[in-house]
Amino acid sequence: NAGVIQTPRHKVTGKGQEATLWCEPISGHSAVFWYRQTIVQGLEFLTYFRNQAPIDDSGMPKERFSAQMPNQSHSTLKIQSTQPQDSAVYLCASSLVGFSNERLFFGHGTKLSVL
Amino acid sequence: GDSVTQTEGLVTLTKGLPVMLNCTYQTTYSPFLFWYVQHLNEAPKLLLKSSTDNKRTEHQGFYATLHKSSSSFHLQKSSVQLSDSALYFCALSGSNTNKVVFGTGTRLQVLP
Secondary structure, three states: OOOOEEEOOEEEEOOOOOEEEEEEOOOOOOEEEEEEEEOOOEEEEEEEEEOOEEEEOOOOOOOOEEEEEEEOOEEEEEEOOOOHHHOEEEEEEEEOOOOOOOOOEEOOOEEEEEO | OOEEEOOOOEEEEEOOOOEEEOOEEEOOOOOEEEEEEEOOOOOOEEEEEEOOEOOEEEEOOEEEEEEOOOOEOOEEEOOOOHHHOEEEEEEEEOOOOOOEEEOOOEEEEEEO
């Protein structure tokens, strides 16, 4: 089992460009979570899918961020018109079915740098 | 909404000493609490979890007790090792959607 796979590991974009981050959950896991990690904010919840359906996107900045899960094997986080404050490590995690007592398995993250 | 508070940003200790990392939470739902540990350049991974009030849970020498009366889930270890140096996150799953929210994290630095 390869674990949660996130690509790319590093992404550098210019201000105003679009960035798409990819996540492949552990095979058989039906819940996928996205987080943004910064030193100041820690791990900020962004959004959460279960069985490919969006369940809770209360952490997503509404204007430029969007997430999709077109099939059970991958999810994407898209940031339009990137700004320097979007620079962070974006972490994807999966769990078996999304119950409250389940552990999350994290990927190594995508480090986004907006110049 | 649900929230987790970790008051210490950095804790520095000499190896062999005890440590307690603070975690308090807010939720209107029945809480499930977790501690995750993130070593340098690694992904966060689960250290321990609990939803049972006043019951100590232990793993790898670390332990924590969920106290619903004070909304706390502090992480403790009786004798820290150099390998315990890492970032520790407290997390809560308590909403009706089962989303998991994390605190800002506490960096534990263990000195020789």
